[in-house]
Amino acid sequence: MPLPHNWTLNEVVALSLVPRIKSVDLRNLVERYVSLEALLQAAPVEIQKARLTSDTLFASTTASSLLEAADKQCELCDTQNVRIVSFWDDDYPALLKEIFYPPTLLYVRGRLQAPDAAAVAIVGTRRCTDYGKMVTEQYAEHFAASGIVVVSGLATGVDTFAHKATLAKGGITYAVIASGIDKISPNISAQRAQEIAEKGAVISEYPCGTVAQPAYFPRRNRIISGISQGTLVVESGERGGSLITAQFAIDQNRELFAVPGRIYSERSKGTNLLIQRSQAQLTLTPHDMLQTLGFAGSASVADSQSARAEVSATLSALESSIYKELDGDPIHIEALSTKTGLAVQDLLVILLELEFKGIVRQLAGKQFMRRS
Numbered sequence: 311m312p313l314p315h316n317w318t319l320n321e322v323v324a325l326s327l328v329p330r331i332k333s334v335d336l337r338n339l340v341e342r343y344v345s346l347e348a349l350l351q352a353a354p355v356e357i358q359k360a361r362l363t364s365d366t367l368f369a370s371t372t373a374s375s376l377l378e379a380a381d382k383q384c385e386l387c388d389t390q391n392v393r394i395v396s397f398w399d400d401d402y403p404a405l406l407k408e409i410f411y412p413p414t415l416l417y418v419r420g421r422l423q424a425p426d427a428a429a430v431a432i433v434g435t436r437r438c439t440d441y442g443k444m445v446t447e448q449y450a451e452h453f454a455a456s457g458i459v460v461v462s463g464l465a466t467g468v469d470t471f472a473h474k475a476t477l478a479k480g481g482i483t484y485a486v487i488a489s490g491i492d493k494i495s496p497n498i499s500a501q502r503a504q505e506i507a508e509k510g511a512v513i514s515e516y517p518c519g520t521v522a523q524p525a526y527f528p529r530r531n532r533i534i535s536g537i538s539q540g541t542l543v544v545e546s547g548e549r550g551g552s553l554i555t556a557q558f559a560i561d562q563n564r565e566l567f568a569v570p571g572r573i574y575s576e577r578s579k580g581t582n583l584l585i586q587r588s589q590a591q592l593t594l595t596p597h598d599m600l601q602t603l604g605f606a607g608s609a610s611v612a613d614s615q616s617a618r619a620e621v622s623a624t625l626s627a628l629e630s631s632i633y634k635e636l637d638g639d640p641i642h643i644e645a646l647s648t649k650t651g652l653a654v655q656d657l658l659v660i661l662l663e664l665e666f667k668g669i670v671r672q673l674a675g676k677q678f679m680r681r682s
Contacts, residue, residue: 313398314341321346322396324373324380326415327517336414337397347373386518390492391507393418401425409536409562413515419491420507423482428605429459431534431559433552434468434544435577440640440673442468442545442577445569447475449542452596454481458605459510461486461538463530464499468544468552473506482510484537488530489522490514513537531555532562540565540603543590546580553580560589565603567593625664632660633680636670640677 313322317340324346326336343349350373387394395402395416404425406412423429430453434442450460450472460476462469464485476483485506487494491514494500503512515533516526531554535541541559543566546552559566568590571578584590593599625633635641635649643661647654661678664670671681 313396315344317345319394319396320377320380320384321373322415323383323394323517324376325349327376327379327383332411333414333515334411337412340414346376383517383519386492387417390518391419392491392518395422403427403429403537405429405539406533406537409532409558411532412536413533415515417491417514417517418511419503420509420511422511422513423459427459428457428603429461429484429538430599430603431461431538431541431555432468432472432544433462433531433534433541433546433555435546435550435552436465436467436469437577438467438471438545439575439577441571442569443471444671446471446544449544449596449599450475450481450483451479452600454479454483456596456600456605457481458600459484461534463487463527463534463551464494464503464506464512465551466499470499470502473502477505477509484510485512486530486534486537487512487514487522488516488526490516490518490520492518493521495522527551528554532558535559535564536562538564539605540567540599542593542599543568543581543584545569545571545575545577547576548579548583550580553584556584556590566590567599567602569593629660629664632657633664633669636678636680638680640673640679643676643678646678 313319322340325331325339339349343352384394395418397407397412397414401422402416402425403422432446432450434446438446446468453460454476460472460481460483462472462483462485464473464487473483473485483506485503491512494503506512513533515530528551531551535555535558541555541564543552543556556566566584566589568581568584570585570592571581573582585592591602632650635646643654643657647657650657661670661672665672669681670678672678
Protein backbone atom coordinates (compact mmCIF):
# COMPACT_ATOMS: atom_id res chain seq x y z
CA MET A 311 0.00 0.00 0.00
CA PRO A 312 1.49 3.40 -0.95
CA LEU A 313 1.89 6.24 1.49
CA PRO A 314 -1.14 8.56 1.77
CA HIS A 315 -1.55 11.42 -0.70
CA ASN A 316 1.78 12.70 -2.03
CA TRP A 317 3.94 11.89 0.96
CA THR A 318 7.33 10.26 0.49
CA LEU A 319 9.06 8.06 3.05
CA ASN A 320 11.70 10.77 3.57
CA GLU A 321 8.97 13.27 4.43
CA VAL A 322 7.43 10.90 6.97
CA VAL A 323 10.86 10.26 8.50
CA ALA A 324 11.45 14.03 8.59
CA LEU A 325 8.22 14.58 10.50
CA SER A 326 9.02 11.72 12.88
CA LEU A 327 12.28 13.45 13.86
CA VAL A 328 10.38 16.40 15.34
CA PRO A 329 11.10 16.35 19.10
CA ARG A 330 8.26 15.01 21.23
CA ILE A 331 5.91 14.27 18.36
CA LYS A 332 3.68 11.31 19.17
CA SER A 333 3.18 8.42 16.82
CA VAL A 334 -0.58 8.88 16.76
CA ASP A 335 -0.16 12.56 15.85
CA LEU A 336 2.41 11.69 13.21
CA ARG A 337 0.08 9.22 11.52
CA ASN A 338 -2.92 11.56 11.72
CA LEU A 339 -0.94 14.43 10.19
CA VAL A 340 0.31 12.29 7.31
CA GLU A 341 -3.21 11.08 6.57
CA ARG A 342 -4.74 14.56 6.84
CA TYR A 343 -2.28 16.65 4.79
CA VAL A 344 -1.15 16.01 1.24
CA SER A 345 2.55 16.65 1.91
CA LEU A 346 5.05 17.89 4.44
CA GLU A 347 5.06 21.30 2.78
CA ALA A 348 1.28 21.55 3.07
CA LEU A 349 1.49 20.62 6.73
CA LEU A 350 4.13 23.24 7.50
CA GLN A 351 2.01 25.89 5.83
CA ALA A 352 -0.78 25.06 8.30
CA ALA A 353 1.33 26.06 11.31
CA PRO A 354 0.88 27.26 14.03
CA VAL A 355 -2.70 25.96 14.26
CA GLU A 356 -1.65 22.41 13.50
CA ILE A 357 1.18 22.64 16.01
CA GLN A 358 -1.37 23.27 18.72
CA LYS A 359 -3.56 20.42 17.49
CA ALA A 360 -0.57 18.11 17.57
CA ARG A 361 0.24 19.31 21.10
CA LEU A 362 3.78 20.29 20.14
CA THR A 363 5.43 23.00 22.20
CA SER A 364 6.59 26.24 20.63
CA ASP A 365 10.29 25.52 21.15
CA THR A 366 10.39 22.40 18.99
CA LEU A 367 12.23 22.10 15.70
CA PHE A 368 8.85 21.79 14.00
CA ALA A 369 7.80 25.29 15.04
CA SER A 370 10.87 27.01 13.68
CA THR A 371 12.13 25.15 10.66
CA THR A 372 11.41 24.63 6.99
CA ALA A 373 10.63 21.55 4.98
CA SER A 374 14.14 21.61 3.51
CA SER A 375 15.87 21.48 6.90
CA LEU A 376 13.61 18.68 8.08
CA LEU A 377 14.27 16.72 4.90
CA GLU A 378 18.00 17.24 5.32
CA ALA A 379 17.82 15.64 8.77
CA ALA A 380 15.76 12.80 7.28
CA ASP A 381 18.31 12.24 4.51
CA LYS A 382 21.05 11.84 7.12
CA GLN A 383 18.92 9.35 9.03
CA CYS A 384 18.21 7.33 5.90
CA GLU A 385 21.90 7.29 4.99
CA LEU A 386 22.74 6.09 8.50
CA CYS A 387 20.14 3.35 8.20
CA ASP A 388 21.63 2.26 4.89
CA THR A 389 25.09 1.91 6.41
CA GLN A 390 23.62 -0.15 9.26
CA ASN A 391 21.56 -2.43 6.98
CA VAL A 392 18.39 -1.08 8.55
CA ARG A 393 15.17 -0.75 6.58
CA ILE A 394 12.43 1.71 7.49
CA VAL A 395 8.95 0.17 7.36
CA SER A 396 5.99 2.53 7.55
CA PHE A 397 2.51 1.88 8.90
CA TRP A 398 1.22 1.88 5.33
CA ASP A 399 3.69 -0.68 3.95
CA ASP A 400 2.42 -4.09 2.91
CA ASP A 401 4.79 -5.96 5.22
CA TYR A 402 3.95 -3.95 8.36
CA PRO A 403 2.73 -6.60 10.88
CA ALA A 404 -1.06 -6.78 10.72
CA LEU A 405 -1.62 -7.35 14.44
CA LEU A 406 0.54 -4.38 15.36
CA LYS A 407 -1.79 -2.08 13.43
CA GLU A 408 -4.60 -3.04 15.82
CA ILE A 409 -3.08 -1.77 19.08
CA PHE A 410 -3.93 1.61 20.59
CA TYR A 411 -0.65 3.36 19.71
CA PRO A 412 1.06 1.51 16.88
CA PRO A 413 4.44 2.89 15.83
CA THR A 414 4.19 4.78 12.55
CA LEU A 415 7.70 3.74 11.60
CA LEU A 416 9.58 0.55 12.34
CA TYR A 417 13.35 0.34 11.94
CA VAL A 418 14.14 -3.23 10.94
CA ARG A 419 17.35 -5.16 10.48
CA GLY A 420 16.68 -8.54 8.93
CA ARG A 421 13.44 -9.72 7.41
CA LEU A 422 9.89 -9.52 8.65
CA GLN A 423 7.72 -12.56 7.99
CA ALA A 424 4.30 -12.30 6.36
CA PRO A 425 2.12 -9.65 8.04
CA ASP A 426 -0.22 -12.34 9.37
CA ALA A 427 2.55 -14.72 10.50
CA ALA A 428 1.86 -16.66 13.71
CA ALA A 429 3.90 -15.17 16.55
CA VAL A 430 4.18 -15.72 20.30
CA ALA A 431 6.02 -13.52 22.79
CA ILE A 432 8.10 -15.07 25.57
CA VAL A 433 9.09 -12.71 28.40
CA GLY A 434 10.32 -12.96 31.96
CA THR A 435 12.82 -11.85 34.54
CA ARG A 436 16.43 -11.05 33.78
CA ARG A 437 17.47 -13.13 36.81
CA CYS A 438 15.70 -16.35 35.95
CA THR A 439 16.27 -19.64 37.73
CA ASP A 440 17.35 -22.91 36.14
CA TYR A 441 13.65 -23.77 36.10
CA GLY A 442 12.84 -20.60 34.19
CA LYS A 443 15.65 -21.28 31.73
CA MET A 444 14.44 -24.82 31.08
CA VAL A 445 10.82 -23.77 30.60
CA THR A 446 11.84 -20.95 28.26
CA GLU A 447 13.95 -23.27 26.14
CA GLN A 448 11.24 -25.96 26.04
CA TYR A 449 8.54 -23.57 24.84
CA ALA A 450 10.79 -21.68 22.43
CA GLU A 451 12.04 -24.91 20.84
CA HIS A 452 8.52 -26.24 20.34
CA PHE A 453 7.27 -22.96 18.90
CA ALA A 454 10.23 -22.84 16.53
CA ALA A 455 9.60 -26.44 15.44
CA SER A 456 5.97 -25.49 14.77
CA GLY A 457 6.92 -22.59 12.51
CA ILE A 458 5.86 -19.89 14.97
CA VAL A 459 7.84 -16.66 15.30
CA VAL A 460 9.21 -16.24 18.83
CA VAL A 461 9.20 -12.60 19.96
CA SER A 462 11.18 -11.22 22.89
CA GLY A 463 13.18 -8.22 24.03
CA LEU A 464 16.89 -9.19 23.77
CA ALA A 465 17.45 -8.62 27.50
CA THR A 466 19.49 -11.02 29.63
CA GLY A 467 17.66 -13.90 31.28
CA VAL A 468 14.43 -15.24 29.80
CA ASP A 469 14.63 -13.06 26.67
CA THR A 470 18.10 -14.30 25.78
CA PHE A 471 17.24 -17.96 26.37
CA ALA A 472 14.12 -17.60 24.20
CA HIS A 473 16.12 -16.14 21.31
CA LYS A 474 18.96 -18.66 21.63
CA ALA A 475 16.70 -21.71 21.84
CA THR A 476 14.74 -20.56 18.80
CA LEU A 477 17.89 -20.02 16.76
CA ALA A 478 19.33 -23.37 17.84
CA LYS A 479 16.17 -25.05 16.58
CA GLY A 480 16.44 -23.26 13.23
CA GLY A 481 13.40 -21.09 13.95
CA ILE A 482 12.56 -17.43 13.39
CA THR A 483 12.75 -14.91 16.22
CA TYR A 484 12.12 -11.17 16.51
CA ALA A 485 14.02 -9.02 19.00
CA VAL A 486 12.20 -5.79 19.85
CA ILE A 487 14.60 -3.27 21.37
CA ALA A 488 14.45 0.09 23.14
CA SER A 489 17.24 1.90 21.28
CA GLY A 490 18.40 2.57 17.77
CA ILE A 491 19.50 -0.67 16.13
CA ASP A 492 23.04 0.70 15.87
CA LYS A 493 23.13 1.42 19.63
CA ILE A 494 22.48 -2.04 21.07
CA SER A 495 24.43 -2.75 24.24
CA PRO A 496 26.19 -4.64 25.72
CA ASN A 497 28.31 -6.12 22.94
CA ILE A 498 27.04 -9.65 23.54
CA SER A 499 23.50 -8.43 22.85
CA ALA A 500 24.66 -6.67 19.70
CA GLN A 501 26.26 -9.91 18.50
CA ARG A 502 23.10 -11.88 19.25
CA ALA A 503 21.04 -9.27 17.41
CA GLN A 504 23.16 -9.86 14.33
CA GLU A 505 22.51 -13.61 14.56
CA ILE A 506 18.78 -12.98 14.93
CA ALA A 507 18.74 -10.69 11.88
CA GLU A 508 20.20 -13.39 9.63
CA LYS A 509 16.84 -15.23 9.54
CA GLY A 510 14.49 -13.14 11.65
CA ALA A 511 14.45 -9.47 12.53
CA VAL A 512 15.58 -6.88 15.05
CA ILE A 513 12.88 -4.24 15.41
CA SER A 514 12.81 -0.77 16.94
CA GLU A 515 10.58 2.27 16.74
CA TYR A 516 13.60 4.46 17.42
CA PRO A 517 15.83 5.95 14.70
CA CYS A 518 19.44 4.93 14.35
CA GLY A 519 21.64 6.87 16.72
CA THR A 520 19.12 6.70 19.59
CA VAL A 521 20.57 5.55 22.91
CA ALA A 522 18.25 3.54 25.16
CA GLN A 523 16.55 5.44 27.98
CA PRO A 524 14.64 3.92 30.96
CA ALA A 525 11.33 5.26 29.65
CA TYR A 526 11.81 3.53 26.30
CA PHE A 527 11.64 -0.01 27.70
CA PRO A 528 7.99 0.05 28.84
CA ARG A 529 7.03 1.62 25.51
CA ARG A 530 8.74 -1.09 23.48
CA ASN A 531 6.88 -3.75 25.51
CA ARG A 532 3.60 -2.77 23.82
CA ILE A 533 5.22 -3.80 20.52
CA ILE A 534 6.35 -7.18 21.90
CA SER A 535 2.79 -8.08 22.93
CA GLY A 536 1.14 -6.20 20.06
CA ILE A 537 2.97 -8.10 17.33
CA SER A 538 2.06 -11.46 18.91
CA GLN A 539 -1.15 -13.47 19.10
CA GLY A 540 -0.20 -14.62 22.60
CA THR A 541 2.27 -13.71 25.34
CA LEU A 542 3.91 -16.16 27.72
CA VAL A 543 5.32 -14.93 31.05
CA VAL A 544 7.80 -17.53 32.34
CA GLU A 545 9.11 -16.04 35.58
CA SER A 546 8.56 -12.62 37.12
CA GLY A 547 8.62 -10.90 40.47
CA GLU A 548 5.68 -8.82 41.64
CA ARG A 549 7.05 -5.94 39.60
CA GLY A 550 9.04 -5.82 36.41
CA GLY A 551 9.03 -5.26 32.71
CA SER A 552 7.45 -8.62 31.92
CA LEU A 553 4.36 -7.68 33.95
CA ILE A 554 4.15 -4.44 31.98
CA THR A 555 4.16 -6.55 28.81
CA ALA A 556 1.48 -8.76 30.37
CA GLN A 557 -0.73 -5.74 31.04
CA PHE A 558 -0.27 -4.54 27.48
CA ALA A 559 -1.32 -8.00 26.25
CA ILE A 560 -4.48 -7.76 28.36
CA ASP A 561 -5.23 -4.24 27.13
CA GLN A 562 -4.66 -5.34 23.52
CA ASN A 563 -7.06 -8.27 23.92
CA ARG A 564 -4.29 -10.78 23.35
CA GLU A 565 -4.08 -14.23 24.92
CA LEU A 566 -1.91 -14.19 28.05
CA PHE A 567 -0.29 -17.28 29.57
CA ALA A 568 1.84 -17.80 32.66
CA VAL A 569 3.94 -20.68 33.94
CA PRO A 570 3.30 -21.57 37.60
CA GLY A 571 6.26 -21.58 39.98
CA ARG A 572 7.08 -22.35 43.58
CA ILE A 573 5.03 -20.26 46.03
CA TYR A 574 8.21 -19.49 47.98
CA SER A 575 10.11 -18.16 44.98
CA GLU A 576 10.32 -14.37 44.59
CA ARG A 577 10.81 -14.89 40.87
CA SER A 578 7.50 -16.71 40.51
CA LYS A 579 5.33 -14.31 42.50
CA GLY A 580 4.34 -12.30 39.44
CA THR A 581 3.37 -15.31 37.33
CA ASN A 582 1.53 -17.00 40.20
CA LEU A 583 -0.44 -13.81 40.84
CA LEU A 584 -1.37 -13.50 37.17
CA ILE A 585 -2.83 -17.01 37.36
CA GLN A 586 -4.51 -16.47 40.74
CA ARG A 587 -6.21 -13.29 39.51
CA SER A 588 -7.36 -15.06 36.32
CA GLN A 589 -5.44 -12.52 34.24
CA ALA A 590 -3.35 -15.23 32.60
CA GLN A 591 -4.11 -18.80 31.61
CA LEU A 592 -2.03 -21.43 33.32
CA THR A 593 0.09 -23.35 30.83
CA LEU A 594 1.84 -26.63 31.50
CA THR A 595 3.05 -27.50 28.01
CA PRO A 596 3.68 -25.73 24.71
CA HIS A 597 1.02 -28.01 23.26
CA ASP A 598 -1.75 -26.53 25.42
CA MET A 599 -0.73 -23.02 24.33
CA LEU A 600 -0.79 -24.02 20.67
CA GLN A 601 -4.25 -25.52 21.11
CA THR A 602 -5.62 -22.44 22.86
CA LEU A 603 -4.20 -20.12 20.22
CA GLY A 604 -5.60 -22.30 17.46
CA PHE A 605 -2.23 -22.70 15.76
CA ALA A 606 -1.40 -25.60 13.52
CA GLY A 607 1.86 -27.28 14.36
CA SER A 608 1.01 -29.30 17.44
CA ALA A 609 2.01 -32.36 15.40
CA SER A 610 5.56 -31.01 15.42
CA VAL A 611 5.52 -31.15 19.22
CA ALA A 612 4.25 -34.72 19.16
CA ASP A 613 6.89 -35.62 16.59
CA SER A 614 9.60 -34.16 18.82
CA GLN A 615 8.40 -36.19 21.80
CA SER A 616 8.16 -39.30 19.62
CA ALA A 617 11.72 -38.75 18.38
CA ARG A 618 13.01 -38.62 21.97
CA ALA A 619 11.08 -41.83 22.76
CA GLU A 620 12.74 -43.51 19.79
CA VAL A 621 16.18 -42.41 20.99
CA SER A 622 15.54 -43.73 24.50
CA ALA A 623 14.46 -47.07 22.99
CA THR A 624 17.94 -47.47 21.45
CA LEU A 625 19.80 -47.00 24.72
CA SER A 626 22.12 -49.65 26.03
CA ALA A 627 21.13 -51.48 29.21
CA LEU A 628 23.48 -49.33 31.27
CA GLU A 629 22.29 -46.08 29.69
CA SER A 630 18.68 -47.12 30.18
CA SER A 631 19.24 -47.94 33.87
CA ILE A 632 20.69 -44.47 34.45
CA TYR A 633 17.98 -42.77 32.42
CA LYS A 634 15.27 -44.48 34.50
CA GLU A 635 16.71 -42.91 37.65
CA LEU A 636 16.18 -39.42 36.23
CA ASP A 637 12.96 -37.41 36.11
CA GLY A 638 11.86 -33.78 35.91
CA ASP A 639 13.59 -32.83 39.17
CA PRO A 640 17.37 -32.22 39.13
CA ILE A 641 19.51 -34.76 40.96
CA HIS A 642 23.13 -34.22 42.01
CA ILE A 643 25.76 -36.47 40.50
CA GLU A 644 26.70 -37.81 43.96
CA ALA A 645 23.10 -38.79 44.72
CA LEU A 646 22.81 -40.42 41.32
CA SER A 647 26.02 -42.33 42.00
CA THR A 648 24.55 -43.65 45.24
CA LYS A 649 21.32 -44.71 43.51
CA THR A 650 23.02 -46.47 40.59
CA GLY A 651 26.10 -47.80 42.36
CA LEU A 652 28.32 -46.34 39.63
CA ALA A 653 31.41 -44.20 40.17
CA VAL A 654 30.98 -40.49 39.52
CA GLN A 655 33.58 -40.43 36.75
CA ASP A 656 31.85 -43.31 34.95
CA LEU A 657 28.46 -41.65 35.33
CA LEU A 658 29.72 -38.38 33.85
CA VAL A 659 30.86 -40.13 30.68
CA ILE A 660 27.49 -41.85 30.19
CA LEU A 661 25.47 -38.74 31.08
CA LEU A 662 27.46 -36.72 28.55
CA GLU A 663 26.49 -39.25 25.87
CA LEU A 664 22.84 -38.98 26.92
CA GLU A 665 23.13 -35.20 26.65
CA PHE A 666 24.38 -35.56 23.08
CA LYS A 667 21.34 -37.72 22.34
CA GLY A 668 19.10 -34.91 23.55
CA ILE A 669 17.30 -36.73 26.36
CA VAL A 670 19.26 -35.52 29.40
CA ARG A 671 20.03 -32.00 30.56
CA GLN A 672 22.90 -30.92 32.82
CA LEU A 673 22.37 -27.99 35.18
CA ALA A 674 24.81 -25.94 37.21
CA GLY A 675 26.48 -27.72 40.11
CA LYS A 676 26.67 -31.13 38.42
CA GLN A 677 22.92 -31.72 38.55
CA PHE A 678 21.08 -33.74 35.93
CA MET A 679 17.49 -34.31 34.85
CA ARG A 680 15.44 -35.66 31.97
CA ARG A 681 14.95 -33.31 29.08
CA SER A 682 11.26 -32.58 28.61
